[in-house]
Amino acid sequence: MMADRIYIFDTTLRDGEQAPGYSMNIEEKVRLALQLEKLGVDIIEAGFAISSAGDAESVERIALAIKDAKVASLARALKKDIDAAYEAVKKAVAPRIHVFLATSDLHLEYKLKMTREKALERIEEAVRYAKSLLSDVEFSLEDATRTDRDYMCRVVETAIKRGATTINLPDTVGYSTPQEIYDMISYVKNSVPNIDKAIISMHNHNDLGLAVANTISGIEAGARQVECTLCGIGERAGNAAMEEVVMALRTRSDKYDYTTGINTTEIAKSARLLSSITGVKINPSKAIVGDNAFAHESGIHQHGMISNRKTYEIMTPESVGVVKTNLILGKHSGQHALEKKLEELGYNLSEAEIERIFVEFKKLCDRKKNISERDIVALVESTESESTQLWSLVSFVINSGNNMTSSAVITLKKGDKIYQDVSTGTGPIYASLRTIEKIIKHPFSLEEYNLEAVTEHRDALGEAIVKISDQRGVFRGRGVSTDVIEASILACLKAVNRMLDESSSSIAPGVTAQAMSFENDMLMGHTDKMEA
Numbered sequence: 206m207m208a209d210r211i212y213i214f215d216t217t218l219r220d221g222e223q224a225p226g227y228s229m230n231i232e233e234k235v236r237l238a239l240q241l242e243k244l245g246v247d248i249i250e251a252g253f254a255i256s257s258a259g260d261a262e263s264v265e266r267i268a269l270a271i272k273d274a275k276v277a278s279l280a281r282a283l284k285k286d287i288d289a290a291y292e293a294v295k296k297a298v299a300p301r302i303h304v305f306l307a308t309s310d311l312h313l314e315y316k317l318k319m320t321r322e323k324a325l326e327r328i329e330e331a332v333r334y335a336k337s338l339l340s341d342v343e344f345s346l347e348d349a350t351r352t353d354r355d356y357m358c359r360v361v362e363t364a365i366k367r368g369a370t371t372i373n374l375p376d377t378v379g380y381s382t383p384q385e386i387y388d389m390i391s392y393v394k395n396s397v398p399n400i401d402k403a404i405i406s407m408h409n410h411n412d413l414g415l416a417v418a419n420t421i422s423g424i425e426a427g428a429r430q431v432e433c434t435l436c437g438i439g440e441r442a443g444n445a446a447m448e449e450v451v452m453a454l455r456t457r458s459d460k461y462d463y464t465t466g467i468n469t470t471e472i473a474k475s476a477r478l479l480s481s482i483t484g485v486k487i488n489p490s491k492a493i494v495g496d497n498a499f500a501h502e503s504g505i506h507q508h509g510m511i512s513n514r515k516t517y518e519i520m521t522p523e524s525v526g527v528v529k530t531n532l533i534l535g536k537h538s539g540q541h542a543l544e545k546k547l548e549e550l551g552y553n554l555s556e557a558e559i560e561r562i563f564v565e566f567k568k569l570c571d572r573k574k575n576i577s578e579r580d581i582v583a584l585v586e587s588t589e590s591e592s593t594q595l596w597s598l599v600s601f602v603i604n605s606g607n608n609m610t611s612s613a614v615i616t617l618k619k620g621d622k623i624y625q626d627v628s629t630g631t632g633p634i635y636a637s638l639r640t641i642e643k644i645i646k647h648p649f650s651l652e653e654y655n656l657e658a659v660t661e662h663r664d665a666l667g668e669a670i671v672k673i674s675d676q677r678g679v680f681r682g683r684g685v686s687t688d689v690i691e692a693s694i695l696a697c698l699k700a701v702n703r704m705l706d707e708s709s710s711s712i713a714p715g716v717t718a719q720a721m722s723f724e725n726d727m728l729m730g731h732t733d734k735m736e737a
């Protein structure tokens with residue numbers, strides 16, 4: 206018998222992106238979506254179109270860019286949400302509308318202020334309306350795991366009757382155990398008469414660290430779609446980690462007779478791209494994609510590994526795309542060696558981009574003896590092409606000490622003109638940012654500042670990530686240098702250039718922008734009927 210196919214529904218760009226620190230701008234989301242397509246996910250949930258103009262635009266851009274996966278937008282059970290979702294995904298090769306409404310008594314009573322009967326009517330109407338626009342409709346019963354079982358079955362039957370082809374039963378609050386998930390899915394499978402007309406889906410949160418276990422349990426009970434994210438990012442403690450679910454099924458194929466469409470050798474690269482876009486590091490001991498996931502430090506383990514890798518290795522690093530090479534780059538490496546390294550690291554760069562990185566690489570070689578893979582990744586990410594390089598750094602002089610006010614003299618270039626100014630501040634970084642603000646004559650606030658050594662040695666590269674905001678939104682910049690002040694200035698300029706470039710999108714709305722309140726806006730116009 207053929208192994209059952211499990212559909213991977215990736216929500217890194219929707220649930221994942223909602224997590225603090227993981228916001229991305231439109232261009233970044235499209236880049237990640239293209240990598241998810243290469244990874245082989247079946248469905249990409251690109252966003253929540255109604256939530257902001259930026260979200261709608263990014264869903265639309267992803268819908269146009271993706272050819273080999275379905276593209277979904279989330280929508281509440283409201284006409285305006287479903288319309289926005291439809292508008293955003295309609296040009297996709299395979300569009301999907303993902304409608305949701307909470308069904309637990311707790312959510313119905315306190316959040317939605319709705320009776321079970323009203324909710325059922327609302328679901329019926331919403332699914333029917335979505336189906337009138339598109340054939341591929343998913344319905345999610347938010348907080349399914351705390352929903353009354355018989356009511357759940359009535360909802361599922363109704364949603365399928367109205368055209369839903371995927372039924373998602375989320376553990377929204379991450380409260381369930383694997384056995385409970387198994388029982389829930391089995392119950393629905395055995396009790397809903399038309400259940401064979403839809404695919405059952407899981408969406409498990411990781412509040413108790415059980416998301417992956419619950420997902421596998423759901424699959425065993427009959428779920429055939431799993432909603433997950435790269436590295437398990439998502440609201441609160443996150444979602445089930447895609448790479449863990451996929452590799453558990455694959456590594457334990459002796460026990461699980463399922464296949465996925467995932468090209469597992471793209472996993473490491475996908476996780477690295479997510480981390481480099483967002484600037485959030487992957488936990489070193491993270492399963493599958495952490496730096497230590499395949500490291501064998503202890504003598505006994507190393508001895509075993511040399512005799513037979515299977516002694517301590519249940520899957521190979523190569524199978525998830527971790528390439529191990531000893532090629533160390535340095536002063537004498539030519540552009541070809543760098544090019545080869547970039548290829549190994551999974552970068553697909555143009556000739557011009559490689560040349561630009563090579564120039565930066567040579568500069569770095571003058572300051573650092575051995576260049577590691579991580580140095581190169583940092584270099585690529587910080588030299589990424591900019592549509593308009595408005596402001597660039599010429600030079601800086603910092604005066605700083607423990608008994609004095611720091612000052613920063615900075616010289617910047619814009620076009621052919623040179624600008625110089627000076628500011629003071631409580632520290633050298635603060636003084637530098639104030640000087641930049643003075644030169645560019647555009648006030649901004651510092652939202653976040655992060656400095657980290659990229660590698661372990663004394664001549665390590667410092668990587669600075671700066672997030673600044675003005676009324677247009679929040680903009681991120683990254684800078685890399687062996688000098689931490691220089692890294693910070695470069696990062697700030699990068700963010701400044703994005704902020705001043707009208708065509709570049711922000712990673713989050715500006716301070717003055719009205720944040721959308723999902724809870725209070727749940728029922729449009731306070732009517733009981735969804736407006737037709």
Ligand code: MN
Pocket residue numbers: 220377408410439440
């Ligand atoms: Mn969720």
